[in-house]
Amino acid sequence: MAVTEAARWRREAVQPVLNTFAAADGVDAVIVSGSTARGDADRWSDVEVGVFWARRPSLAERVAVADVAGAADIRTVNEGTPPWYDHIYLGAPRSDGLMVEVVHTTTPAVENMLDDVLISHRPDGPSLDAIKGIVDGRDVRGPRAELVAGWQGRVQPYPRELALAVVRRDGNIEQFWRWQMLAYRHNPLLLAREFLRITSQLLTVLHALNGKYCGHPSAFKRLDNLGLSLAPPSLTARIRGVFNRPPPEGAQLLHDLVEETYDLIELHLPEVDVHLLRTNFRSYRKPLDALPSPD
Numbered sequence: 001m002a003v004t005e006a007a008r009w010r011r012e013a014v015q016p017v018l019n020t021f022a023a024a025d026g027v028d029a030v031i032v033s034g035s036t037a038r039g040d041a042d043r044w045s046d047v048e049v050g051v052f053w054a055r056r057p058s059l060a061e062r063v064a065v066a067d068v069a070g071a072a073d074i075r076t077v078n079e080g081t082p083p084w085y086d087h088i089y090l091g092a093p094r095s096d097g098l099m100v101e102v103v104h105t106t107t108p109a110v111e112n113m114l115d116d117v118l119i120s121h122r123p124d125g126p127s128l129d130a131i132k133g134i135v136d137g138r139d140v141r142g143p144r145a146e147l148v149a150g151w152q153g154r155v156q157p158y159p160r161e162l163a164l165a166v167v168r169r170d171g172n173i174e175q176f177w178r179w180q181m182l183a184y185r186h187n188p189l190l191l192a193r194e195f196l197r198i199t200s201q202l203l204t205v206l207h208a209l210n211g212k213y214c215g216h217p218s219a220f221k222r223l224d225n226l227g228l229s230l231a232p233p234s235l236t237a238r239i240r241g242v243f244n245r246p247p248p249e250g251a252q253l254l255h256d257l258v259e260e261t262y263d264l265i266e267l268h269l270p271e272v273d274v275h276l277l278r279t280n281f282r283s284y285r286k287p288l289d290a291l292p293s294p295d
Contacts, residue, residue, distance in 0.1 A: 032047065062104065166204060
């Protein structure tokens with residue numbers, strides 16, 4: 001895929017940030033990730049940078065590095081366990097500058113997370129999102145830059161047991177009937193949220209079925225570039241129709257996409273109890289106009 005002009009100049013603009021963090025005391029490695037790394041950034045895109053520390057950094061250390069890198073503004077978060085986030089603005093203060101989202105974590109935290117996902121097969125959205133960031137990572141530098149190549153090699157190929165765990169969790173799409181309740185109440189806000197919940201679960205399942213890492217719904221921001229070879233036909237157009245058509249038509253599109261995805265699971269991951277998934281998906285709660293008569 002060709003690198004967009006937006007990605008090209010962002011890669012250049014972020015070089016001082018990468019170099020300054022890579023030279024900081026206590027840093028093992030630094031990467032650029034996200035759409036800038038993949039090459040599909042657009043004019044709205046921020047830049048994502050991952051910084052892997054040998055030990056927990058202080059807030060003062062993080063701010064000092066941002067100052068040296070020529071930041072026009074910085075917003076920090078420094079609470080709890082890793083990861084920690086900084087928003088560094090280049091060229092102009094928030095919100096007119098180019099935002100560089102710096103995600104700080106420690107090398108031991110990454111190793112533990114990979115063990116949890118790849119060995120124990122306990123996936124969660126943040127962990128899968130973090131692995132996606134590592135997979136996309138480029139412009140790697142730092143005194144232990146080889147760590148990143150090791151992690152990238154470790155997560156590929158996508159483990160079958162991990163795919164099974166993700167599909168069993170996110171393939172359990174419950175209470176599909178709720179769309180009728182929300183449409184009856186003329187509540188487009190909650191209806192859109194319900195369609196988003198189901199579509200996000202569906203796309204997470206399809207990514208796992210294809211051996212691709214993803215984390216949260218923002219991972220699907222470019223529907224035309226999902227790269228899913230195992231998927232229902234016309235997936236992107238039908239997803240757009242879910243949200244663009246009247247609720248009954250959108251719900252039917254979404255219903256069919258889920259059922260066709262279950263067909264793919266049966267074919268490619270037969271270890272999954274698809275009958276159970278279908279039973280939960282097809283469950284229905286009848287609306288009541290009077291108290292039911294006892295049997």
